[in-house]
Structure formats: C-alpha cells, structure tokens
Amino acid sequence: EDKVVQSPLSLVVHEGDTVTLNCSYEVTNFRSLLWYKQEKKAPTFLFMLTSSGIEKKSGRLSSILDKKELFSILNITATQTGDSAVYLCAVGLIQGAQKLVFGQGTRLTINP
Amino acid sequence: TAGITQAPTSQILAAGRSMTLRCTQDMRHNAMYWYRQDLGLGLRLIHYSNTAGTTGKGEVPDGYSVSRANTDDFPLTLASAVPSQTSVYFCASSDSHSTDTQYFGPGTRLTVL
Numbered sequence: 195e196d197k198v199v200q201s202p203l204s205l206v207v208h209e210g211d212t213v214t215l216n217c218s219y220e221v222t223n224f225r226s227l228l229w230y231k232q233e234k235k236a237p238t239f240l241f242m243l244t245s246s247g248i249e250k251k252s253g254r255l256s257s258i259l260d261k262k263e264l265f266s267i268l269n270i271t272a273t274q275t276g277d278s279a280v281y282l283c284a285v286g287l288i289q290g291a292q293k294l295v296f297g298q299g300t301r302l303t304i305n306p
Numbered sequence: 307t308a309g310i311t312q313a314p315t316s317q318i319l320a321a322g323r324s325m326t327l328r329c330t331q332d333m334r335h336n337a338m339y340w341y342r343q344d345l346g347l348g349l350r351l352i353h354y355s356n357t358a359g360t361t362g363k364g365e366v367p368d369g370y371s372v373s374r375a376n377t378d379d380f381p382l383t384l385a386s387a388v389p390s391q392t393s394v395y396f397c398a399s400s401d402s403h404s405t406d407t408q409y410f411g412p413g414t415r416l417t418v419l
C-alpha cells in the first residue's frame with residue numbers, strides 16, 4: 195500500500211523561528227513529490243520536486259528531496275504569523291493517471 | 307480568473323437523501339479529481355477523470371459516483387448519503403500535458419445527519 199507520512203503532526207513556534215517539516219514515503223512507481231499550503235480552504239501549490247538533491251526555493255520557503263532515503267523536507271526561515279497553516283505533502287505516482295497520495299499534514303502555528 | 311469553483315459551500319443532508327456536489331473549472335485542464343478530507347486522514351482520492359468521457363476509481367470510491375460529460379464540469383453524486391460521508395470535499399484539476407501539479411477548489415463542507 196502506498197503511504198506518505200508527515201512529521202510532526204503539529205508544531206507551535208514563535209515568529210522569527212526557523213522550522214523544518216518532514217515527509218517520508220513508501221510508494222511504488224514514484225514520479226514526484228509536492229508540497230501544498232492549506233489555510234482556511236483550498237490547498238495551494240508550493241513546490242514540486244522530481245530530482246534528488248536539487249533545492250527548490252521561493253522566498254523564505256525551500257524544499258529538497260532525497261530519493262534514496264525516500265523523504266523530503268520543507269524549510270521555512272524567519273517565520274511570520276501568515277505562515278500558520280496546514281502543510282500537506284503528496285506523492286505523484288506513475289500509474290497512467292496523475293494520482294496524488296497525500297500525507298496527513300503538519301499543522302504549523304506561528305505565535306507573535 | 308475563477309479557476310475552480312465548487313457548489314454548494316456547505317450543506318446539511320439527512321441520511322438516505324441524494325446529493326450532487328458541483329465542480330467547474332475554466333482552465334481547460336484535462337484531468338479532474340474529487341477528494342475528501344477528514345481529520346487525521348489527510349486528503350483521500352474518491353474518483354478521478356483523465357479526460358472528458360472517462361472516469362476512474364480512487365482510494366475511497368464506495369457510495370460515490372461521478373460523470374465527465376465535458377472538460378469543464380465534474381459532478382460528484384452521493385446516491386444515498388450516510389453519516390460516514392460527513393467530510394470536506396475538494397475538487398481539483400491538472401493539465402495532463404505538464405506536471406502532477408493539481409489545483410484545488412474551495413471545498414464543500416457536507417454534514418450527513
């Protein structure tokens with residue numbers, strides 16, 4: 195069974211801190227790994243990673259994939275209260291359809 | 307631009323009743339998806355459609371049906387709702403010719419009593 199596990203499930207930090215969110219996976223036919231941010235409603239796309247060791251960066255957010263150890267991390271530096279959200283990790287599979295298998299999510303709370 | 311719209315925003319439904327959740331996208335994406343999101347379980351795929359006229363089952367298809375008569379619309383029907391179908395339902399779409407990136411609608415919160 196394809197599985198995506200995120201840790202921690204919940205994290206509370208102070209504004210300005212740096213956080214690292216983890217995503218590990220056990221799937222057959224891996225194609226890609228995606229990160230989404232979910233505030234109140236729809237998940238919004240952050241990154242898609244397909245190659246090991248290549249960091250993707252957007253402002254204070256960055257992510258990297260390790261296909262040998264089967265995990266990815268999402269880093270957020272100099273956190274702000276607006277970073278408070280649930281962060282979702284998903285793995286895309288090569289199965290003829292673009293299916294995504296999602297982890298449970300990490301609920302991040304940034305306190306002022 | 308609208309992207310993906312879903313209707314209704316929320317609904318309370320009596321068990322045994324039928325309900326259709328609507329989803330429309332204006333991005334001309336080939337592929338569309340329905341997920342349910344439950345606390346502690348993340349997003350789980352119910353049904354998907356790679357292109358108009360085709361559909362497929364996801365991880366949790368029982369009790370749900372879909373149709374894809376055209377590119378833009380992908381309705382999800384609950385023929386006879388049960389309380390375990392209480393959830394938040396998200397519709398998503400992706401451009402099958404580019405990447406795995408899926409774009410999500412705002413969701414429908416459904417409560418079955």
